[in-house]
Amino acid sequence: MKRELRETLERQVRGRVLSGEPLAQYTSFGIGGPADVMIVPEGVEDVQAALTFCRDEGIAYILLGGGSNLLVRDGGFRGMVLNLGGVFTHLHVEGRRVWSGTGVRLSRLVAFCSKGALAGVESLAGIPGTVGGAVKGNAGAFGGSIADHLAEVRLVTPQGNQQALSRDQMEFSYRRSSLPEGCVVVEAAFDLEPGDPVRIRRRVSENLIQRNRGQPVEWRSAGSVFKNPPGEYAGRLVEKSGLKGMRIGSACISPKHGNFIINLGGATAADVLALIDLITHRVREEMHVELELEVQVVGED
Numbered sequence: 001m002k003r004e005l006r007e008t009l010e011r012q013v014r015g016r017v018l019s020g021e022p023l024a025q026y027t028s029f030g031i032g033g034p035a036d037v038m039i040v041p042e043g044v045e046d047v048q049a050a051l052t053f054c055r056d057e058g059i060a061y062i063l064l065g066g067g068s069n070l071l072v073r074d075g076g077f078r079g080m081v082l083n084l085g086g087v088f089t090h091l092h093v094e095g096r097r098v099w100s101g102t103g104v105r106l107s108r109l110v111a112f113c114s115k116g117a118l119a120g121v122e123s124l125a126g127i128p129g130t131v132g133g134a135v136k137g138n139a140g141a142f143g144g145s146i147a148d149h150l151a152e153v154r155l156v157t158p159q160g161n162q163q164a165l166s167r168d169q170m171e172f173s174y175r176r177s178s179l180p181e182g183c184v185v186v187e188a189a190f191d192l193e194p195g196d197p198v199r200i201r202r203r204v205s206e207n208l209i210q211r212n213r214g215q216p217v218e219w220r221s222a223g224s225v226f227k228n229p230p231g232e233y234a235g236r237l238v239e240k241s242g243l244k245g246m247r248i249g250s251a252c253i254s255p256k257h258g259n260f261i262i263n264l265g266g267a268t269a270a271d272v273l274a275l276i277d278l279i280t281h282r283v284r285e286e287m288h289v290e291l292e293l294e295v296q297v298v299g300e301d
């Protein structure tokens with residue numbers, strides 16, 4: 001980004017402005033080249049100012065929450081990365097309604113609700129990342145998803161305007177939401193059920209145990225690479241294709257779970273993309289199923 005543009009940005013947006021920041025350190029994969037510019041905003045007005053700046057200057061931007069569903073290519077991102085992982089971290093309760101900033105980690109939301117004897121988000125226990133990323137992609141597990149108890153969200157539109165949406169103004173399906181691409185969710189409200197704290201805690205720990213048993217949580221990854229096709233499990237298709245354990249460079253299809261690609265240390269996005277390509281082709285040819293990516297691939301080669 002040109003010096004004058006960067007100076008304008010620094011005048012208009014409170015918070016940190018970083019140049020050439022390597023994105024690998026912000027993703028659960030530990031992979032990704034540098035961002036031209038990264039903004040860590042301080043508040044909603046700064047998100048509005050940053051998005052208005054991008055619109056006026058014709059600069060591309062992407063949003064980064066916890067970076068646990070992202071594969072950033074090795075060339076990094078030409079444009080602005082709005083880092084929302086450390087802002088909007090407030091969390092409070094009004095009766096049965098929990099208000100959460102979208103920079104709150106899901107693990108913290110689950111612990112907060114569990115402590116407050118409020119039931120409904122236990123199935124999210126162990127999913128990495130932030131409330132914002134989870135709402136955008138309707139994260140879920142064990143038959144539940146974040147949309148189940150979502151009551152409303154507050155967001156900033158790509159045009160830089162603040163907007164509130166109630167639950168009936170949004171649609172959610174499997175790992176999908178109708179929230180407009182490029183909008184920044186800053187707050188979410190959940191309506192939960194009063195519950196027995198002991199049972200809530202038990203459900204949370206059972207989910208964590210099951211997750212740790214079935215997933216290669218000891219390795220860096222971005223979770224499930226592919227969405228499950230209707231009536232099937234992507235992991236089972238990969239297993240049937242005989243590709244489990246296959247390695248390219250330092251990336252490997254987890255021997256423990258076929259839908260996870262893990263970084264053995266020093267893997268590149270090119271390694272991971274080559275494995276994704278291999279799986280996609282093999283499953284298409286042998287099982288006639290078209291796999292759809294769950295992981296979001298961003299940036300340049």
Ligand SMILES: Cc1cc2nc3c(=O)[nH]c(=O)nc-3n(C[C@H](O)[C@H](O)[C@H](O)COP(=O)(O)OP(=O)(O)OC[C@H]3O[C@@H](n4cnc5c(N)ncnc54)[C@H](O)[C@@H]3O)c2cc1C
Nearest residue numbers: 063065066067068069129130132133134136139140185223
């Ligand atoms: C070990 C492991 C296990 C996982 N298990 C599960 C699972 O069981 N179920 C599941 O659903 N996922 C799972 N995931 C994937 C991931 O944790 C979720 O998709 C998570 O919700 C992503 O949140 P994030 O904050 O990390 O988002 P990021 O990866 O940072 O971003 C993901 C998307 O959300 C958008 N986004 C982020 N923040 C905001 C915001 N504030 N406003 C608007 N858009 C935003 C980004 O633009 C991007 O498009 C797993 C990942 C790992 C590494």
